[in-house]
Amino acid sequence: MAGEGDVKLLGAAVSPFAVLARMALEMKGVRYEYVDEDMGNKSELLLRSNPVHKKVPVLIHHGRPVCESLAIVEFVDEVWDAAGPSILPTVPYQRATARFWAAYTDGKLFPAYFGIQRAATETERAEKVREMVEVISQLEAALANGKKPFFAGDRVGYLDIVVGCHLFWLEAFSGMFGVALVDASKTPLFAAWAERFGEDEVASKGVVPGADKVVEYFKKKRQDNPAAGTAAK
Ligand SMILES: N[C@@H](CCC(=O)N[C@@H](CS)C(=O)NCC(=O)O)C(=O)O
Structure with missing residues (x-):
């Protein structure tokens, strides 16, 4: 299984965008910590990590946040490129x-x-x-x-x-x-x-x-x- 390093995903139970980010992590076999945010009481970490939209999902990789689910999928695909078949088409x-x-x-x-x-x-x-x-x-x-x-x-x-x-x-x-x-x-x-x-x-x-x-x-x-x-x- 891939996933050395510090990977955290801020999500919310029924967020389809968080599910998308998690699907990408699963496809690459990345080990990560999943944090379920309360959308009615957002954590300091979420507010600090996505100060523009204050939305989930946010992927935190070695302390650096990546926001927007589509950007997260591409990031996961590139960082863990050797961990499994490419998620995005290569052509x-x-x-x-x-x-x-x-x-x-x-x-x-x-x-x-x-x-x-x-x-x-x-x-x-x-x-x-x-x-x-x-x-x-x-x-x-x-x-x-x-x-x-x-x-x-x-x-x-x-x-x-x-x-x-x-x-x-x-x-x-x-x-x-x-x-x-x-x-x-x-x-x-x-x-x-x-x-x-x-x-x-x-x-x-x-x-x-x-x-x-x-x-x-x-x-x-x-x-x-x-x-x-x-x-x-
Ligand atoms: N375009 C964003 C959409 C993210 C989004 O809408 N997240 C919702 C949950 S599904 C959210 O965090 N809502 C909290 C709020 O609007 O305060 C993405 O793809 O990541």
């Missing part, structure tokens, strides 16, 4: 394409599904669901184009974890709001990919919380602040 064109889709996912997927629970009206919610369907359709087209079991090819790679870290949220929201966000009848390739990804070692290494944790998270949020409750079923 420049494929790497650039994977980064394009990662930026697309990062900019569109989370805001769309998070918007589903934030929506104040049914019309707004339907609009966010429509946005989600659009994002997943684009990813479906990318899979169709690649003609491989995973976005990265025959095994899980960069874009797989960038998208895959969100699947437990999609599962939770499907139940909470009664909408099938991963729907084999509409996006069969994406649905089959999601199933394959879920069975992969990277998704079953104990770093991916169950969808029930997201449901619990919102339940607690509603109890703590009933006025800001979600309209979840």
